[in-house]
Amino acid sequence: MHVSYGVPLAPLTTLGIGGPASSLAELHDPAEFPEFVREMRHSPTPPVCLGKGSNVLVGDRGCDLPVLRIATRGIRIMGAMDDGRVLVEVQAGHSLWELVTELIDEGLVGMEMLAGIPGTTGATPVQNVGAYGQEVSDTLRSLEVWDWKLGRRAVLDANACALGHRTSVFKKSRRWTVLSLLFALCRDELSTPVTYRSVADELDVPLGSRVPPAEAAEAVLTVRRRKGMVLDSGEPDRRSTGSVFFSPEVGDPMATKLRRLGAPVSRFPDGSTRVSASWLIRQAGFGLNAPLTHGVRISSVHYTLVADDGASAAGFREAVGIVLRQVLHRTGVLLTPEIDFIGE
Structure with a gap:
């Protein structure tokens, strides 16, 4: 090593x-x-x-x-379960984007909507990574981890990971290091149902349609590129963490008020009702490409924060605070950062 x-x-x-x-x-x-x-x-x-x-x-x-x-790599297609789903073992350092492509090539569906998400597969359970209607919790079966508290390897069932909206038992703890993951996926010629309007529009199909998985993944990539969220694209907005803030949970009265204003308010798999953080940022008066602090601005194509030359960690954190306070003042909704902070 x-x-x-x-x-x-x-x-x-x-x-x-x-x-x-x-x-x-x-x-x-x-x-x-x-x-x-x-x-x-x-x-x-x-x-x-x-x-x-x-x-x-x-x-x-x-x-x-x-x-x-x-930085470990490798996938292994294992046997089928009694319900017909296929087990796939993945090393923690394997690229998530590459995994999605490889699964599609194998005729396995259930993760095609995660195309284009950067990062390693081992990091996905930490915040239950999800996009465009799919979450890691949909297909994750178990993980092999090192438990630093007990000083031994362990296998954690997905149900023991408390996977919720961008959270898990791993989110605020360094007790476990994820070594490998086991997913259960379906072998099918068609994707899971398309549930996001932007993806359905790109495919020119009604919501709920199922399409070849490769076509679904390509549509997702196109939508992500329009938002500057494909990090290998060479776009000026690529220096980001994707979503800086969680989609905040709102109660029924606030949800009703926000819907009247045209906000995208949705029911999430964990049972919570949440509103789009990017919509709130726009509603709070921030414009695309608006500067926040030295080297940090709103993206030119999407309501999230990006870094330019000269950016610092202190400046980025200050920018996060500026957005958080103005959104709270203008909309009454409190945002929470989902970024993991390392160091002081």
């Missing part, structure tokens, strides 16, 4: 912001993980785990804790 010291973390994140790691270990071979565990035996705290850095903001002074970058 390769260990480096004083490594800049900014290039390892999609925001491109932040200082160095005091130590950075990179795990490419799962067989080397016990070596890392031995190296950590004198550390008072578990490591900070990093995949592709697509949902993190690293502090300007960096991170004093050991950082483990999970």
Whole structure:
């Protein structure tokens, strides 16, 4: 296992912001993980785990804790379950985008709407990654993890992970390091039903339609590109974390009020009623491409925050606060950041 010291973390994140790691270990071979565990035996705290850095903001002074970058790769198609679903084992460092493509090539459906989401597969349960009508909780069956509290490997059933709207038992805890994941998917020639209007419009089909999975994934990619949310596209708005804020939960009276204003208010799989954070940002008076702090602005194509040259972690956090306060003042709805903060 390769260990480096004083490594800049900014290039390892999609925001491109932040200082160095005091130590950075990179795990490419799962067989080397016990070596890392031995190296950590004198550390008072578990490591900070990093995949592709697509949902993190690293502090300007960096991170004093050991950082483990999970870069393991590989998928294994396993046998079918009694209900016909096919089990697929995936290493934690495997690219989610590549996994979606590989599953489509295998004729397996259930994750095609996650096309274009950056990051590693192992990071997806942390905030129950989801988009355009699908969530990781729909197909996740179990995870193999290292439990730093008990000092041993364990298998966690998906039901034990408390997967909710962009949250889980992993979200605010470093107790577990995800090593591999087991998904259960259906073999089918058609996708799961298209439930998002923008994707249905791109496909020119009614809501609820099922289409070839590759066509569904391509439509999702087109919609994401229009929002500047395909990070390999070379677009000027690509330095982002995707959604900076959770879609906030609202009660019935507020939901009724927001619907009257034309807000996209939806019922989520966890039973909560939530409103689009990007709609709230626009409603609060922020314009596309509007500057917030030095090097940080609203995207030119979507109501989220992006970084430019000269951005700092302190400036990004200040920009988050500016948006949060103005949205609360103008709409009465409190936003909550979903970014994971590393370091001071």
